[in-house]
Amino acid sequence: MKINQQNIRIIRNIALVPDKIFLMELESAHLSREAKPGQFIEVRCVQTLDPLLPRPFSIHDAEDNKIKILYQVVGEGTKLLSLKRPGDEISVLGPLGTGFSVDKKKKKAILFAGGMGAAPLYFLARKLIEKNIDVELYFGTRNKENLITINPFKKLGIKIHIASEDGSCGEKGMITCLLNNKVGAPIASSGQSIFTCGPRPMMKEIARWALKNNLTGQASLEKEMACGVGVCLGCVVKIKGDYKRVCKDGPVFDINEVDWEENENK
Ligand SMILES: Cc1cc2nc3c(=O)[nH]c(=O)nc-3n(C[C@H](O)[C@H](O)[C@H](O)COP(=O)(O)OP(=O)(O)OC[C@H]3O[C@@H](n4cnc5c(N)ncnc54)[C@H](O)[C@@H]3O)c2cc1C
Numbered sequence: 001m002k003i004n005q006q007n008i009r010i011i012r013n014i015a016l017v018p019d020k021i022f023l024m025e026l027e028s029a030h031l032s033r034e035a036k037p038g039q040f041i042e043v044r045c046v047q048t049l050d051p052l053l054p055r056p057f058s059i060h061d062a063e064d065n066k067i068k069i070l071y072q073v074v075g076e077g078t079k080l081l082s083l084k085r086p087g088d089e090i091s092v093l094g095p096l097g098t099g100f101s102v103d104k105k106k107k108k109a110i111l112f113a114g115g116m117g118a119a120p121l122y123f124l125a126r127k128l129i130e131k132n133i134d135v136e137l138y139f140g141t142r143n144k145e146n147l148i149t150i151n152p153f154k155k156l157g158i159k160i161h162i163a164s165e166d167g168s169c170g171e172k173g174m175i176t177c178l179l180n181n182k183v184g185a186p187i188a189s190s191g192q193s194i195f196t197c198g199p200r201p202m203m204k205e206i207a208r209w210a211l212k213n214n215l216t217g218q219a220s221l222e223k224e225m226a227c228g229v230g231v232c233l234g235c236v237v238k239i240k241g242d243y244k245r246v247c248k249d250g251p252v253f254d255i256n257e258v259d260w261e262e263n264e265n266k
């Protein structure tokens, strides 16, 4: 896998939720060819020095010489990114990190996405389906505003379960509450692989449940990053009693090996 730093052209930068959630499409034969689900790119949001550090974004999809990122505006960098127009160029480093690994022997995969955690899981879902693996999505959200991020999953024709904290869509409550009711039981008894990305407390609950039911799985972690290539050690997390770099050794880790207690507040 080749990692490149390149200036690439923005094809589209659409507001899915005004001022909040954006879908950006970028022209890059290199990233489209090399990217694997679960990998990410480091994006310089401006040409100037402020903000200095690039921002990491999961690869939401990659094909036909294009890649997509799905992002939420949370601070200065993402705000500046949201102001970019088609035709503008941005400096991008990638693809970075390890992706999800797929066991082709398992014919079903269960994906758990919380909020913007849907971003890397869509690319994964598409690739799993290409390998004739049946995919089901569990999506947890604060409210129905974020539902738009799962529209691409709907187009894949997969089964989708939704839970919202305010009850405005799907079951009321956290997505993890579905695990302990009738929905979770068939997964637990089937021994399927699970894949998750989302808020740390959600993934911690899923990990606890997976362990209890002898399930294997992979979790994509997020950590504030500086270099993105394993040099600055700014993104370490505790995995199996050892410290690992989210950018280089991850962001995808074995769900049963993450020290969820240790990493909870980091
Ligand atoms: C591997 C990886 C993949 C990611 N993929 C996506 C994605 O697909 N879509 C998306 O919307 N976001 C993604 N993120 C998070 C994204 O990088 C941050 O939201 C972004 O860097 C914030 O930049 P900012 O300048 O707008 O905000 P800042 O001003 O830097 O921060 C604003 C707020 O966001 C928090 N924050 C900053 N960086 C992170 C981070 N890395 N993780 C969690 N919280 C953070 C800060 O603590 C602060 O509260 C990913 C992060 C990682 C590490």
Ligand code: FES
Residues within 6 Å of the ligand: 224, 225, 226, 227, 228, 229, 230, 231, 232, 233, 234, 235, 236, 245, 246, 247, 248
């Ligand atoms: S961000 Fe520098 S080592 Fe991970």
